[in-house]
Amino acid sequence: MGENALVEAFSQQSRFYEETIETLSKEVDLQQVNINIGGQPLLQDTRLWFKSGTIYGLIGRNGTGKSTLLKAIGYGELIGFPLNLRTLYIEQLPPDTQEEQTVVETVLKADTERTLLMSEYDLLQKAINKYPRQLVKSIKKLDWERMKVRLAAQQKLATRRSGKRGAEAREELLVVEAEEKAAQEAFEAIPIEGVEPPLDVLNQAHEFLESVYNKLQQIEAESAEARVRELLRGLGFTPANQDLPIKMFSGGWKMRIALAQALFLKPDLLLLDEPTNHLDLPAIIWLQNYLLQNLSDNQTIVVVSHDRNFLNTVSQEIIRLRDHKLDYFPGNYDEYEMKLEDKAKMKDRISAALEKKRKHAQDTINKQRSIMNKTGDDKRGAVIASRQKKLERLAGYNKTESGHRFKQSYIPGFHFNMGLLVVKEAPEPSVTIPLPAPKELRGHPTTLLSLNNVTYAYPGATPLSKPVIQNVSLSLHHSSRIALVGPNGCGKSTLMSLLSGEVLPTSGSVEKFSSLVRIGYFSQHNVNQLDGEASKSAMKYLMDTFPDEYKSEPMARKYLGSFGIAGQTALLPMSTLSGGQKARVALAICVNGGPQVLLLDEITNHLDMATIQGLIVALKEFSGAVVLVSHDAYFIKAEEDGIVYRVKNGKLNRLEGGVDEYVKTVVAENKKGMRGGTGRPI
Structure with a gap:
């Protein structure tokens, strides 16, 4: 929504x-x-x-x-x-974050209590030791600053609440606004040159200062910066980048800063x-x-x-x-799946046992009824009636929790009904990702796409700057399954951009078998582009992107529906779709037309577990070439026959042990305090 x-x-x-x-x-x-x-x-x-x-x-x-x-x-x-x-929900950096602040300053200032206490301590200490005539004005300023904090909190509350609670919050806001204005007026009433502080005010200031100092000690304010730097190092920021202004960082790195704020605040x-x-x-x-x-x-x-x-x-x-x-x-998640499976098996066994009892009861009824009809023995009617009641009781066991017929035995406190144990939860439908079959190419080439001794340096880089990619060669065949791993900033996405043709190499060449080779390129940029089409529906966006292929709404809706964007969802504005739904739309655009090569850069971001599993199955069945960039070890490992390359120092290093080898290396490097990432801004 x-x-x-x-x-x-x-x-x-x-x-x-x-x-x-x-x-x-x-x-x-x-x-x-x-x-x-x-x-x-x-x-x-x-x-x-x-x-x-x-x-x-x-x-x-x-x-x-x-x-x-x-x-x-x-x-x-x-x-x-x-x-x-x-309670703290992490989504992004607050909108009022000052872009000129360094990364460390931004994280430290997230602790508003510490920031306010530090400001109060400095103000009081200066007033007591250097500017005693400003002491009264300083105390009034502290009162005003605290009222500002309270006012900001109340404004957020009044904005977010609706109905009766919203009305109450807005009434309280009026009270707080009046108190904040009174505090401001009290501060401004003191002359700029200050006044000679009475003895009781001086004593109050010393008590105030001691109270602030004790609070700073309690929250370990002095060690805060060291703790922040350790958090940032763990999240991939180099010591140098920790002191850069946050305006120099991309959205992804800013999210890391927001995460650091959350971990710091505890x-x-x-x-x-x-x-x-x-x-x-x-x-x-x-x-x-x-x-x-x-x-x-x-x-x-x-x-x-x-x-x-x-x-x-x-x-x-x-x-x-x-x-x-x-x-x-x-x-954990695996244990959750196992419990569901075990529960389903147990209920299958109970259902089978009940079915056996039902069958036995029905066979007895049929047999007794046959004997009664042949002999005219009415006494057998009592046996039949008894068995019929038992059969009805057993029949009641197979009703679901949302069953069509309510049974008296379902009433709490009536009696224990074993039938409730066999209520089977309907499994969630599996997700199918319909990757179109690659269009056949004449000549049946062995190599679809290749990098030949490619080097790439960022535009404007100095001759002394080290290229991001250095002398890399890579060939993609019909059955290629390649995963690129490495820390952010090492050049994985640059390699994908080179393969897709979005950027040209500084030296070397990128060759396609022919101009008919189609490349489907999925990146987070594709997903972010959808935000620029916020008012459009997924259906309208698809029809605008491929006007010759989707000339009618039913055609467009049918195609999107196969990717889970079905029914009214295809008609909703893009701004109302979840992150996972936007990723599905971007994937549908990416694979349209049956590309022979799929380049998937962090495709699992925002997708749920079932969709990721559906994608794994689809990629196994896909007959074209696939190159993955992912930090999801499970997703990479699912491509059992894939080749894993680590991108390091601009080179491709093949990992014979696959992603497991990379994970072991990362764990060892983390223990040593090493980080392979560049923490590169932008």
């Missing part, structure tokens, strides 16, 4: 509930939670349960609303959510939405180790991620969003 859609989020409240009451623990346990967005239900009468000291993996199909759920919690839109929990509830999307494998491995080693008993983390290995490593419980409900499963 789009960002401007109205969100309604509420939970069951007891008659003793007051919104200002704070819970005694850090645990969240809300009943009958409902979230509607744009009038459409996201959650319906479900339980929201977070235990302290736990890392949850939140899973669900694309478009089910995982991100919307996290935003509703993180933005304080869920009525009944405990107010004493410091909120009670941390909501991470696809944190691995902008991370390379070294940073992913570092992050999963950091989360596990630094999780406190009073902290809860909820992670949405498409990376199976990451979820398996960090998740202690899985929350599944399906059919407007939240279901909870102990263990």
Whole structure:
């Protein structure tokens, strides 16, 4: 759903509930939670349960609303959510972030409490030691600054809330605005030259200074910068780049800065939405180790991620969003899948046993009825009636939880009904990705595309600058399966751009077998381009991109529907689609026409587990050449016959041990404190 859609989020409240009451623990346990967005239900009468000291993996199909759920919690839109929990949802850097600040300064200033305390300490110390006549004015300024912080918080609350809660928040905002104005007037009433401070004000200032100092000690303010630099190093920032202004960094690197802010703040509830999307494998491995080693008993983390290995490593419980409900499963993602499979097998066995009993009862009835008809023995009617009742009881066992006929035995407290144990959960349909078969080329060439001794340096690079790619040769055949791995900034995407023809080599050549060789190139740039078409529907965008192929709406909708953009979804503005849905649209554009070569750069970003699995199957069946760039070890490993190259120092190094060899190398380098990435801006 789009960002401007109205969100309604509420939970069951007891008659003793007051919104200002704070819970005694850090645990969240809300009943009958409902979230509607744009009038459409996201959650319906479900339980929201977070235990302290736990890392949850939140899973669900694309478009089910995982991100919307996290935003509703993180933005304080869920009525009944405990107010004493410091909750943080990470999406991007705040819009008021100053682009001239360095990376380190930006992360440090995320801790508004520390920033305010440091400012207060400096102001008071200077006033007491150097400018005593400014002491009264300084204290008034501190009062005003604190009111500004309170006002900003209340403004956010009033903006995000609607209905009765919104009206109450706006009333409170008027009160806070008046108090902030009074504090400003009190500050401005003191002459610029200041006044001689009375003794009681001087004593108050010293007490104030001591209080601020003690708070700074409690939050370990002096070691904050060292801790921030260690976080940034783990996320791939070199020491030099940590001191660069953030305006020099791309969106992906800015997301890392936002992630560093979250880890630095250590909120009670941390909501991470696809944190691995902008991370390379070294940073992913570092992050999963950091989360596990630094999780406190009073902290809860909820992670949405498409990376199976990451979820398996960090998740202690899985929350599944399906059919407007939240279901909870102990263990990681693999254990969740195993539990579902075991549960289904158990219910199959119980169903088989019940079916055997039904058959036996029916056979007995048929036999007794046959004897009664032949002999006229009416006494057998009692036996038949008894068996018939038993059969009816057994028949009641096969009703589903949403069955067509309500049974009295389903009423709570009636009696234990074994039939409820055999309710079978309908499996979610598997995802099929319809990659068109490559168009056949005349001559049946052995080589479709090749890099021949290619070197590439960025435009404007000095002669002393090291090229990004140096003397690389690579050939793609019909059955080629190649994965490129390495830290961000090492040149993987540059190689993909060279293969696609988007950029030309500084030296060497890129050769196609013929002009008829078609290349399908998927990159995050393709997905980001869709944001520029926010008002267009996916159907309109497809028809505009390929006007000769899709001349009618039914044709366009049929094609998009095969990629999961079906029904009304194909007609919605692009701005309302989820990240996963946009990725599907971009993939549909990429493979249209049956390319012989697929270049897939971080295609798994934003895709759910089922879609990734569907893509794995589709790539196995695809008869053309495939080159992958991915930090998802599970996805790469699924291409069993693929060749894995590590891009390092501008060269391609073949890894005989595949992606497992790369993971081992990264783990070893992380332990040594080494990072292979450049932390390169832009």
